[in-house]
Amino acid sequence: MKGFDIERLAEDEDAVSLLLIANPFSHQPRLDGLDRLVLIVKDDEVADKEIEHWMWDDARVQVRRVSREQLESWIVGSSNRGSAYWLMHGEILVDRDGYLADLRSRLLDWSPLIREQKLLSEFSRFVRGCLQAKQDLKDGQVLDAYSNVLACLHYWAHIALVEEGMHPESTVWEQMRKVNPGIYKLFEELTTSSETLEQRVQLVLLACEFSIMNKMETCCELLIRLIASRHEAWTPAELMRHPDLAGLSLELSVLLYKLVNRGCIREIAKPAPSLGNGTLELKYTSA
Incomplete structure (x- = not known):
């Protein structure tokens, strides 16, 4: 200037x-x-x-x-x-x-670390939104479930774009129309279908859950590799302090829970003398 x-x-x-x-x-x-x-x-x-x-x-x-x-x-x-x-x-x-x-x-150039961080960050939000939408439906809060499923589609779209080596833009659905018509079709189903709102939410939620299962290991590769990088088990706080994760906005507890259930990592319980009363501390290690 x-x-x-x-x-x-x-x-x-x-x-x-x-x-x-x-x-x-x-x-x-x-x-x-x-x-x-x-x-x-x-x-x-x-x-x-x-x-x-x-x-x-x-x-x-x-x-x-x-x-x-x-x-x-x-x-x-x-x-x-x-x-x-x-x-x-x-x-x-x-x-x-x-x-x-x-x-x-x-x-x-989409450096490997930035790509992995972006995938992990978007995937953690994707999983959290999906779980919240399921809870909303269970509680009978269909409008809230709709809002969360719509957010899930945005996170899924971001993941698909990163996988294609593209940066998500503000006009993400114009990008998706060309890059991944399948996700775009789900967006249309959710927002314009003639079915009831609850039916639309349930349909898209099923697709989101299926995608989460398919993408979990690839999107969480950075976290899985980090956990396997040492013999000693990790606490969540130790993971978040690691330079590769520090500063990222992650739903870490949700990711760890999902990865344990999928068998990608192991959860171990160790005595925590400082907590007393026989309390066990949960830590995470490679599968």
Whole structure:
């Protein structure tokens, strides 16, 4: 941006990297009403002023501050789907240690770790949504079941796109119409079929459950391999602190439960003297 002192901003912010996105909200300009996005990547967590709005040469600028860990969590998760677009299409203005350039390269090339993290993250939400929808139906809450099954289809669609080496976009159903007509057909069945709402939910839920069984081992490959990487059993907290999982938004308890039932990993109970009263602590190891 003309007259914008990038170096001074980077120095004042103690930034690792700065990224400028000229049209960050091209898919929803009326919702955001902003012309530019400056993404400031920092080493430490951002305690305050995470988001600010500035006016610069008649341009409305959103300034976002984010840690490396948070940015990578956005990319592999679903909490900020625009982050992958920003990184792929933005202009790197400052990159003190080549961090953003390396992350962009890994994202564009679908590095094995990012792909596995993305699959695991989306799959955990897929499983959680499916279980919640089943519970909603059992409780007679058909509308809630519908909402959760619709969310499941979105997670399933994201998984299918990642498997094809594509990044999920905001127009995910346009992507699915071309990439996976089967999932798109289920979306149509759920939203436009003439059957009762409960019948539609039950039909799509069955398809989701079948897909979960088929995709469990491939989508959870990262977690299964991590658990098998040492002889000592893991606690859930130890798993979440591992660098390959740290920062990911995972439904870890649900995944561990499903993997144990499928026989992909083992659950072992060990005495926990610190808890007393004969309490056993559950840990997880390879099958």
